[in-house]
Amino acid sequence: MNSETGSEDPFDCIFMADNRYHCEAYKEGLAEGTRQGLLEGMSHGRMHGARFSTEMSFYYGFACAWKCLLQNNTDAKSRKRLRTLEALAVHIQAFPHNDPQHATLQQEVEKVRAKFRQVCSMMNVPADFREYVTVAAGVSF
Amino acid sequence: MSWVKSVSVVSEDVFEEDGSDIILQNKEWNNNMSKRVKDGYRDGVDAGKDASLQRGFNVGYREGVEKMVAVGQLKGILSALQCWCQLQHPGSPAFSSISHLLQDVSRHEDRVIERMKMNVGQQPPASVGEITEAVEDLQMEHSDTGCGGGGCSKDNCCRKEQTPEEGPTALQTPCQSTTHPTFSAEESVEPLLKRCMDLVVELGLPEELLHNLQQLRSL
């Protein structure tokens, strides 16, 4: 089909019309789809962002508060704990929080979670903030 | 879809054959065209959705992240204080004050999340501005490269622009605007922050904690 040379040919007109209707409808659909996609995406994105932020912010607040509470302790144990708390804060700030498509997001989140659990263990805090890190139930050996 | 009706006008110009055939062919033509229109519309919706879902997600994600920072950190701070208190001063009245406040903060957080959940799938009233902006943004792109010009061949013309670049051209959303409509007064974390600061002063906890809390206030 070569529409440029045969614009006077009636059959080309049919094809043209055929395409035009398809295109016009397509454009209209595109606008509607775009609107729907944005809305849907935003709703879901908002939930995911909120959940992510709830978790990371919690860790950050937790680390900062402990740092404040321990800052004047000079014993070796406290120094060690402070170092670990600092490492947790650094891990949390090591990547952008507002980019759900960040390349190493999952890895960074895992690192933060691991550090948080270490902090809990060091502080003798029962790490029952498990709501963030749920593991599937089941049997394994 | 008002322009669908123009189909018959066009077809009369094209076919110059005897009457009954014309009626039949007109019908067939109309059917075909309306199918083409339906297909086109559906393809357009699909393509539009595909192209915009991620963008919408990113915009919403950013909004969700910012919304939870203050309450999340406050909850973390109070949890740390609670643990500390339990280890240092078990059974002290301070412990129950902290726990009490922590419960209120958790409840506040749950409420905010719950409200967001209810909005999933609906038009969130919060972001009309952003959506309009985003829609315009996408439509601009499409009209630049869409099938406005003649000679569109159906297999590719309408699709080739379906990979809008992410990155610098992506939406610049003003999430930080201070008059964000989603922060209604009843959802404000401010009173909780205030209570926490009072508690920190009352318990004689380090000055730096107040600093941290003060910073959350300005978020």
Added chain:
Amino acid sequence: MKDTLNKLHKFNAHPDSRCWYVAWNPTGTLLASCGGDRAIRIWARKGDSWECSFVLPEGHQRTIRKVAWSPCGNYLASASFDATTCIWGKKGDDFECLTVLEGHENEVKCVAWAPSGSLLATCSRDKSVWVWEVDEEDEYECVSVVNSHTQDVKHVAWHPTQELLASASYDNTVRLYKEEDDDWLCKATLEGHTATVWSLAFDPTGQMLASCSDDQTVKIWKVCQSEDEQGDRSASTGPEWKCVCTLSGFHSRTVYDVAWCQQTGLLATACADDGVRVFKEDTNSDPHQTTFSLSAHVPKAHNQDVNCVAWHPKEAGLLASCSDDGEIAIWSYQSEA
């Protein structure tokens, strides 16, 4: 297959339950066992038979999956499905629980002491590997939590001479860890198994690592020094481990455990087909293409799945195995030559 495994003893260590694991103390005078009955028992040879010398008090709420002796032989660590690890020590004539290590979210699958005795590793279904430090006052502190596996971590083992830790997982991989800036980091991922890796063991020299899997194979990994010895690459990433041999076709079901004999370098396997096998490295084998031969096989070593094999640390060729039927068997490897 010219050599034999002769059964010396067999006894019911965990009646009506599974015997999950056995571990010799460093001098080889005691054999600790643990099982689905939440019990830890310590066995010693009395004349011609094996007797239970100690029954540890109940310390765990659920199945005890593994036990490990500290290199000094004074402590025993136990990993349990109750999410805790207990450290036991001898007080007077009895063992008592000295410390409970908490932190894992769910089932602890394995515990292992580093050769120095100052580090302990645990792993769990929660996908994490934890490294603990033991100070002079016998206090344990977690120095790192590593989340690099994507599934249940089944086993951890330390390199015999270096501070290098290896783990095996349901995600089909083996991972190697080293300490870096106060943290333990995954430095290598050994891929090749096509199903759960159940266990692994370093050979006495630390040059080889054996891993066994649900894919019914055992793989031998070897340290490969990089071609140019001054390479900066090997300084940052460490030497590379490459699979130099895959023992396939020998096992008809899951291989649950592997163990290297300290003295002889023999490799024993525990299999779900109820068999115990011993492999020997071929003497003329090419260093880049190591080959092993099956040198002994007891098809029905136990009535049910064999869960563990453990070579005696001092007596060459003495092997302990345990099974789902609750029994422990002691074997003697006899070479024809």
